[in-house]
Amino acid sequence: MSCPDFEKLMLYLDGELDEEDLRIVREHLEDCEECRRILATQSRLEESWRNDFRFPEGSEFRRMEDRIFGRVHGRRGWRSMIPVAAGIIAVLLGVKLILTGNPSLDRVSSTAAEWTKDYTMEDTRVGVPGRTGEHSGPEAPGPAPESPEETAEQPLEEHEELVEEMIVDHDGTGDAATRSLVDETSVMRQQVASDVTEDMESSGSFAYGGGVLRGSAQVEQDEIPSAHDSSVFAEEAAGLIGQTPQEEAGERWETGTAADDTALIRSAEVVPDMTGVTTSESDRYLSEGLEEVEAQDETVCFEEELVSCPPEYFNRTDDGCVALVFDGEGMPDSLTAVLLDSLSPGWRDYIKPVFMDTVMVVPLADLNEILRYGGGVPAETTE
């Protein structure tokens, strides 16, 4: 009888043979010393190896037990804090918005008439670089909000006229309507020496590079304008500006400096701080601010004001107006992003290239419309 192979011997050793094979192997082993030797050697080898094991001390196992339990439930505990932390942050943000004068829905429904009445060219000059430390702050009372009903009754024709007045190109070289509006501010224009400051005062708003948009509070915040409304808006805006974005940008950059541009951005960010300041004060700030720009030609001239003012005031006024700042890629800066997250959660879907390098001060009521339709203002870049 031939010897079973090694595998069968191992099956025998492991007790894994079936009845028939078991009987055959047993019979073979009675007569085969070599197979018995292999089995004995393998068995002894494995037993020796199995018995040659020393466990660490029990205390090490207990420490490991504590460590594992701590890790599992420490980590789970941390994870369980995420919703709580998110809730706290949400509450804090809500409180912050309330405390910083977030306009209510009633207030954001201000009309174009009110807008033009309360934000004349004289008033907007307060947005020129000034002394934020002296302004009345967010607690300053803004223009009284009109009711939504009154807003709805605003005639379209009147609205269109007001839009013409409110949308002004940044260098005052637009069509007749623009020039007419600019003429009204000729006194102020004479104070302006540099192209940079001219940009700010003539616009009646605060623009950097891209289109300047201000006014048009005809549409309620959550109301989606009709196609007609938006096209009229866009046509008017395009007609008023009267130049291609490239032309405008080219002209402006021929005379402006990089430092001036940065100053413009800063000035735009300071805008909301100044809404409570009187016209006479604003004139003084304007003069001082311009002198500062001309004297230093540096961007740092307004840094102190920015630092001293809580950042939430940069983007928001008491009068239902917000400043939107977009970078060269058309993306909002951090403050603007926070603002848009809270006011127009779908803004990422609306964002358009026309916003590149643009600062806009817009009525809150028009925010969604502007985001959806690019504001009806032609794109401009600072290339």
Added chain:
Amino acid sequence: MLLGVLLMTAMAEDNPDIDLLERARDGDRDAFGELFRKYEKRVFRVARRMCGSDDEAWDITQDAFIRAMEAMDRFDPRYRFFTWMYRITANLAINHARKRKRRSEVHFEESYSAEGQQVTRAQLSDRAATEQLTEAVGRALEKLSPSLRAVFVLRVDQQLSYSEIAESLDIAIGTVMSRLNRARARIREELGSMLEEFE
């Protein structure tokens, strides 16, 4: 969701270890302690046999229990709980062993060859011969692939049946038999003349 809850309830009734694990996962320290003490040595031992160092064995032990608690919902009630723990442990150990092999394969080959020559033909007492033999088995085991080593460890060290090994490693019994046979044959081959001395 309801089905999952019912399934876990049925599993807990059939398998007290699942009940312990579920309670441990929910923060019951006593339940975790009971479960850990029941399996700590088996898990540590398999890990130690597979990896060859206490440090790695501790890491694997820790990871195995954490994985068990985190993956409890994926436990298949058709299997036995201890084979599931073996599977987690073996898989972790195989991964460790593969990583370690990539790091130190050259070094291991050199040291093993030198020590092997020292042992052969030495006049050793029976006890010393046994110690030398088990050390040699350990070194030969390290030269096996992790998958062969896992089968050998579960059979020889843990003395699991073939079906239990198959369940633990999620392989067929035939695969268990062939791997185990290859592992033993290679170990014997590695021991060579040393094995003759031992006989």
